[in-house]
Amino acid sequence: MLKDQKILKVSAIKRGTVIDHIPAKNLFKVIAILGLNNIDNPITFGTNLESGKLGLKAIIKISDKFFVDEEINRIAMAAPEAKLNIIKDYKVVEKKIVEVPEFIEGIVKCFNPKCITNHEEVKQRFTVVAKKEVSLKCSYCEKITDQEHMVYI
Amino acid sequence: MLNKSLISINDYSKEECIRVLDLAEEFEKEPVQNLLSGRVVATLFFEPSTRTRLSFESAVSRLGGQIIGFTDSSSSSVQKGESLKDTVCTVANYSDLIVMRHPIEGSARYASEVSKVPVVNAGDGANQHPTQTLLDLYSIRKTQGKLDDLNIFMVGDLKYGRTVHSLLMAMSQFNVNFFFISPDELKMPNEYKLHLDNMGIEYHEQRDFSDIVPEADIIYMTRVQKERFSDPIEYEKTKNAYVLRNDMLENSRKNLKILHPLPRVTEISSDVDSNEKAYYFTQALNGVYTRQAIISLILGLK
Numbered sequence A: 001m002l003k004d005q006k007i008l009k010v011s012a013i014k015r016g017t018v019i020d021h022i023p024a025k026n027l028f029k030v031i032a033i034l035g036l037n038n039i040d041n042p043i044t045f046g047t048n049l050e051s052g053k054l055g056l057k058a059i060i061k062i063s064d065k066f067f068v069d070e071e072i073n074r075i076a077m078a079a080p081e082a083k084l085n086i087i088k089d090y091k092v093v094e095k096k097i098v099e100v101p102e103f104i105e106g107i108v109k110c111f112n113p114k115c116i117t118n119h120e121e122v123k124q125r126f127t128v129v130a131k132k133e134v135s136l137k138c139s140y141c142e143k144i145t146d147q148e149h150m151v152y153i
Numbered sequence B: 001m002l003n004k005s006l007i008s009i010n011d012y013s014k015e016e017c018i019r020v021l022d023l024a025e026e027f028e029k030e031p032v033q034n035l036l037s038g039r040v041v042a043t044l045f046f047e048p049s050t051r052t053r054l055s056f057e058s059a060v061s062r063l064g065g066q067i068i069g070f071t072d073s074s075s076s077s078v079q080k081g082e083s084l085k086d087t088v089c090t091v092a093n094y095s096d097l098i099v100m101r102h103p104i105e106g107s108a109r110y111a112s113e114v115s116k117v118p119v120v121n122a123g124d125g126a127n128q129h130p131t132q133t134l135l136d137l138y139s140i141r142k143t144q145g146k147l148d149d150l151n152i153f154m155v156g157d158l159k160y161g162r163t164v165h166s167l168l169m170a171m172s173q174f175n176v177n178f179f180f181i182s183p184d185e186l187k188m189p190n191e192y193k194l195h196l197d198n199m200g201i202e203y204h205e206q207r208d209f210s211d212i213v214p215e216a217d218i219i220y221m222t223r224v225q226k227e228r229f230s231d232p233i234e235y236e237k238t239k240n241a242y243v244l245r246n247d248m249l250e251n252s253r254k255n256l257k258i259l260h261p262l263p264r265v266t267e268i269s270s271d272v273d274s275n276e277k278a279y280y281f282t283q284a285l286n287g288v289y290t291r292q293a294i295i296s297l298i299l300g301l302k
């Protein structure tokens, strides 16, 4: 286990993006949010790795792929403490952190089945009420959608 | 407040709430004022609520305005599958203000975004019913002469009761003491208690209230519905603990008033009705003055 972890940590990519400090339980959510299941780039990931801060964390490495900030901030709901390393020629040329916005539109569905956003074509809008374990207050029904109930669009 | 929709009680600041109450007081003194002459208010009731609709229509009539609208969606184009957006946009062409009740939560906020005239939410499912909250505030201020330093008892279903949640939010802007009296299954949700903690407001939770009635300035009763209980035996065992009887009021404070959003079922015995501390029917009448005030402020008539 420890050995594998080491290998994962050092196994470098030549060019692309490394996303670290993803809570292990949300790895597949992050993959879905970024649409990584639909692209052809080489991707490696490791999960259930020890991390003092997060408990168990996950890491994703995507070759030849760079994200714009807007895309990155979409994962804030699932991985608010994620760190990104932009790799060029095996070297980290830039580090980015995810910023949890104050307000989000789209991205997540309101969990309340009686909410107007689940009945008419209304774009979901939320105020972010907690930034660590992100939870969202719907601007329409005023109910709070927490991590456990978050469904991504 | 001019041209601003009223969707959630949280849309109004403390000062705006007080402005509504002050103006409602004026309307109580002089209910018939021809301010709305030539104006049209649409009352769109996508689900029936006779009590609320009549209160709004009475408020508009006393202001000399005209009313258009429907009383439930079965008789309207909604039945033919028209979207809420289309209905609201159409009606906004014919009216100066829309009063809307709808079973879907958040529908009123959405209507206010697509409507070119202001919208007043008359209840959107389990979410908000801000004019009820304002009339509750009016009733409390009128009977107590103030909104601070009061012991407010909330009794019954505190988990699903939208009126108690909104009243709590509004009253938390003042220095009050809350007593939450409910069965375990229907306790005040944590998010509201957290809010009170953040505001530095004291609250107490109890299963029973017969022994603390003498402490109360306001008792706000709500209905405990059988269908809210997962175990019907639990309901049978607890239901009587949340019924107010006249003999319980023996040692109560002189200024105590009993409020209820109505309709009442069995949670207040009818022997309380003749007690001068029973205020729920006057409370309903206060709704007309409060709605007159809200409509006038939004349309800039005052």
Ligand SMILES: [Zn+2]
Binding pocket: A110, A111, A112, A115, A116, A117, A138, A139, A140, A141, A142, A143, B106
């Ligand atoms: Zn919602």
